[in-house]
Amino acid sequence: MRIFSCETHINHALDMFVAEQKTFPMLEKLLNEEKLSTNCTYCNERAIYIVASEE
Template identity: 60%
Template sequence: MWTLKVYSCETHINHALDVFVAKEETFPIMEKLDEEKMLSTKCEYCDTPASYIVANA
């Protein structure tokens, strides 16, 4: 079983949650990324650093 992970900035977090629920048909776990991870991870919907990860595990 693979894990769906969506990285999102503050602006796109609602969209990321909607997309996750539509694809997985379950509620996700939303976690704030630590500072180190934020620097190297981009939002999947724009080019800004991601603030959150939305995943199912």
């Protein structure tokens, strides 16, 4: 599971991940080139973070 999030929705993204996966996620900031083409899962703002399973 991967969730892309803007600054506004990061807490919601973390909560949703833990609720669905029953484990703590890895939280990383996106690289500048990734930010340009990636929108938040919950709105149309540019994503800043990715919340994902450890892989």
